Amino acid sequence: MSGNRDGVFRGRDGERELLSGVLDAGTGVVLVDGAAGTGKTRLLAEVATIAARRGFAVATAQDELDQPFLLARLAEREPDGPSLVVLDDLHLAEPGTLAALRALLPASSHEKVVWLLARRTGEGADRLFAAALARGAVRIELRPFTDDVVADLVADLAGGVPDHDLRALASTAQGNPAELIGLLEALKEDGQLAVTAGRASLRADCPPRRTEALLRGRVSALSGKARHLLQVASVLGPRFEPGDVAEMLASSTAILLPALDEVIGAGVVTSLEDRLAFRHELVWRLVADTVPPPVRRALHREAGEMLLGRGDSAVVAAQHLLHGAQRGDVRSIDGLVAASKAVLWNAPDAAAELAVRALELTDQASASLVHRTVIAVRALIAAGKLTAAQALAQDALSRQVSPEHAAKLRHCVATTTLLGAQHAASTEISEALLEEPDLPAELAPWVEITRMMALLGHDRSRAEELAEAVVRTHTGSPDDVLATALAVLAAIARDRGEPGAALELAREAAQSATSHDLCAYPQLLLATVLAGLREFAEADGVVRRARSGPSSVVTKELMVSAVQARILLQAGRIEEASAEARDAVTVADDTGHTALVAPPSAVLAMVAIHTGDLPAAIEHVEQYRGRVGVDGIVFSRAYYQWADVLVSYVAHGLDKAMGLLTDEYPELVSSGLFAEEPRAAGWFVRRALEAGNEGLAKAVVDRVEQLAEENPGFRAVAAAALHARGLFDGDASLLELASQQHRDLWARANAAEDLGVLLSAAADRTDSVKALENALGLYREIGASRDSARVLGRLRKLGRRRRAAPVRPASGWSSLDDTERAIANLVAKGQTNRQISTQLFMSPHTVNFHLRKIFRKLEISSRVELVMRSRDDQ
Known part of the structure; x- marks a missing residue:
């Protein structure tokens, strides 16, 4: 590869090596063929320079007019040393000049003379080149550069490795170096080239005026038939079938073949496996713009x-x-x-x-x-x-x-009101439609489905009564009405705390669904029941099948995202859960799916609690509490209520949370919450004992033990019962067993922490430290920075430092430990030291101590800088 950075000799290594060998021999004839712009003249000039350095006398003509005089001088005198004769553009030479040259060439075979003759391929000097080849001349054909060489040349000219788009545009030069250099110069002049991290790409914010003019010139140079063909092809798109162009031109592909060859040969169009394509979108648009609107x-x-x-x-x-x-x-x-x-x-x-x-x-x-x-x-x-x-x-x-069209439109309104959380209005419209004697038969099932779903969010007793009637009277093969009825009954059983019945009904519902028009509700309900019981593998499989199904309607996508977000949260994949839920909330807000704001908002509230972002937790609870009646269709009402109680505890303290539990949600403990969210049982017992409310604590224990007894096959519920009883009785062996048997990282960490707290009262605190460090490791694995900070605080009170953390960098965001990162995140959200101290269970002085360490590691000096750095680095 040449060291010339202008790229002219990229890919010409073989030719230069051959010419060097001829110069070494000191005699011979070399014929150079090449199309315009392939670098013939520059190659000849470089060889002449090399020859002069080696002691050759170099004779060259200035142009075709000077060629006869040069030949005359050569004929008159014998060379007195090694000589190189360079004649370019012989396709332009006069016949007499070519004849004189043919006469001179044979005499040179025994002399120290190298003849270097060049012409433009196919444009003249054919007899001369044929005669020279017959006498043993060497022929060099300068072919277009290969794609790899073009990429190297573009990298030289652009200053960075070209991306796919830039390489596609460069391919319009057909490997011709002069064309390629001209194109890159035009791109530079237009400011179209951008180089980032060593990668060269095209910018879209600068008008490519010179580049367009250059490409337009190439298209204009084509024949009228070729341009006509391109215009019709441009309407078909960047890629097109030649047969379609022929049909639109009332012609045939065979008749169009010369024009097709011309546009392909000009580098405007390229051939793919199954069709033709414009080489670059810019070329396609230029051609398309030539067609009047x-x-x-x-x-x-x-x-x-x-x-x-x-x-x-x-x-x-x-x-x-x-x-x-x-x-x-x-x-x-x-x-x-x-x-x-x-x-x-x-x-x-x-x-x-x-x-x-x-x-x-x-x-x-x-x-x-x-x-x-x-x-x-x-x-x-x-x-x-x-x-x-x-x-x-x-x-x-x-x-x-007409009545038929009116019924269809009214059903559409019932659907939009259902998705907008106007369940009563949707129910009213659906029931009015079902009373009409002329309701189209194909519409009736969908109206019935809409009514059942609206009633599930509006009137549970009527929804259950109607669904039971459908299941009882259904005959024939499964269908979507039956699937909806079974799903409604499954949701009600879930909320009552009948996980066995809920799972059985949900499985049957998912198997009965025959259409993707249901937005995968029966399948997704099955996934929520499975995930509640911590059967994550099966739940993930159900969600994946639902997501990859034939329907991409927005309602289904939102429901899938909400269900997936909670499964990820339950499985301890907190960052993924947060991302999935945030997207769902954004889309639900933007599209008016008011009924689907609550599920992802509840997930985000839980995430915010465990990452120590109290303002966000409050905001998310208020979002679903104030804007939508929690309908219990996707998740149970109990789940939203638990999130509310949990946020109230962190934000306002124990009394507020207990008041909310007894005044607003008196049936929460007796609901199905502990089968849907088993780790909630331990939390409620912990808070009830903290409040001195032994009656409430016992009610929680009794309820979760009842669920475990009635549903012996569900290990997650059994572990929750062990956890609750262990807390209530202060039984370390039960807590240790619960920490081993819990089926998710959250609950396992909670049980280990409870065990550590219980054992901290013992004289020997070794086991307490061990349990707390186990909890700390689990919280870190989840990414629960607030919980990690709480456990670190407990370990400090025991006089123990945490286990050695992995080696961290000395500076930068990644150098912060869990506590420092949690504090930095809260500062970035505008919280004061006192607010942070409450959140992370440490004094304001300790917060300030950590804050100074954060400033030093990030090489900043103020909270404002920390906010900006946090935004940049995260």
Whole structure:
């Protein structure tokens, strides 16, 4: 590889080695062939320089006019030493010059003369080159650079290794060094090149004026037929089938073959395995921009109709019809509608766009207007655009529509009100529809499903009564109405504390579902029951199957995210749980899914408690408490209530939490909470004993032991019963057993900590320290910084330091230990030293001590700098 950084000799190592060998021999004829821009002239110049250094007398013509005079001088005198004769651009030489040169070449074979002759391939001097080859001349053909050499050359010119996009644009030069250098110079002039961490890429924030002009010039140099072909192809997209272009041109691929060869040879188009493609999006857009908008719309319409006419994908056809359809164009609009139906479940956003566009193009007097409105409303619901869907449905209902279409639109409104947590309104609409004698048969099951789900969030006794009737009277094969009824009964059994019945019903519900229209609710309910019982592997499998199912509607995606977030939290994967829940809350807020704000908000409240972010915990509880009635559809009401009590304890103290438990949630202890969240049992016993409320503590123990006795197959509930009894009786052996048998890291850590606290009263505190250090290790594994800080505080009181932590860097964010990181996070959230001391169970003086260490490690001097550093580093 040449050391020249301008890249001209990249990839010419073989040619230069051959020429060097000829110079070593001191005699011979070398013929150089190459297209324009392949570096012939520069190669000849470099060889001439090398020859001069070796003592050769170098003779070269300035241009084709000087060539005859040079040949005349060579014919008149004998060279007195090694000589190099360089003649370039012989394709431009006069016939007489070429004849004189042919006469001179044979005489040179025994002389110390090297002849270096170059021409542009295929443009002249054919007889001369043929004669020279016949007499033993060596031929060098300068071929286009390979892709690897092009990448190296671009790296030289751009100053960094090119990414895929830049390499694709560079490929338009077809490996021609001059073309490539010109392209890179244009990109530099346009400010299009960006180099980051040694990687060169194209910027999108600078107009590529010079680059476009250069590429436009290449396209303009093509023949009229080739440009015409490219314009039609550009309408089909960056990639296209040659047969489609031929059909739109009312021609054949065979007839278009010369033009196809031309555009491929020019580097504008490349051949992929299954189709042709513009070499770069910039080239495609440049060609597309040459098509006037009215013509482009007409071509899109023709392309869409062509695809529909031969039965191709309605989705592909719709992409063209979106650009080309016009008001009243029935065939094109029907194509948009067909495409919307085709992608409704796997691409709901696209379905909504297609359906709404079809509706916009429909004449108000068209008989298809209401039918297309129904399709648009359903697509908008699938895409999560609930407000737009409800507004469009109600607007249509305000006009005179047929009973069948009115029923469909009213059911859509019932669905949007259900998802908006207006359960009573959804119930009312659904029941009114079911009373109508002419309700379409295909719609009736979905109205029944909507009613049962609305009642589950509005009137549990009626929901149970209705679901039991469906199960009792159902005949025939399983269907979605039966699946919904079983899921409703499973949710009610879960909330009552009947985990065995809940699991059995949920399994049957998941197996009975036949359609993805249910948004995977039966499957996801099964996953929540399994995860509550700490059967994480099976729960994960259910969620994965639900997530990978055929439906991508927003409601399903939200429910999957909420359920997945809580499973991750229960399994101790706190950061993943937080990320999943945050995304779900954002989407639920943005799309108006008020009913689905509560589940991920409760997860985030739990995360915030365990990471010591009290303000965030309070905010999340208020979010689901103030904006939505907790409906118990996805998670039980008890789960939200426990989160509320837990946050109240941390924020306001024991009295507030106990008051909330007795005044607002008196049935929480007798609910199914301890089967859904087994570790809650130990927490309640701990708090009740702390408050001196032995009656409450005993009620918790009795309840969880009852659950364990009634459901002997569930190890998580049995471990919770051991934990609760061990705390209540002060029995270290039971707590140790619970810490071994708990099926999740959270509960195991809680039991180990409780054991450590109990043993701390003994004279020998060795076992206490061991248990607390075990708890500390588990909390660290989870990432529960607040819990870790609490255990560290307990260890300090025992006069023991924690076990040696892994070696940390001396400075930077990663140098902070668990306590320092927890304090830094709370400072970044605006909390004072006193607030932090309450959160992390240490004095304000200790907080200040750690804060000074944090400042030193991060090389900062103020809380403001810490806030900024925290944002940057995290």
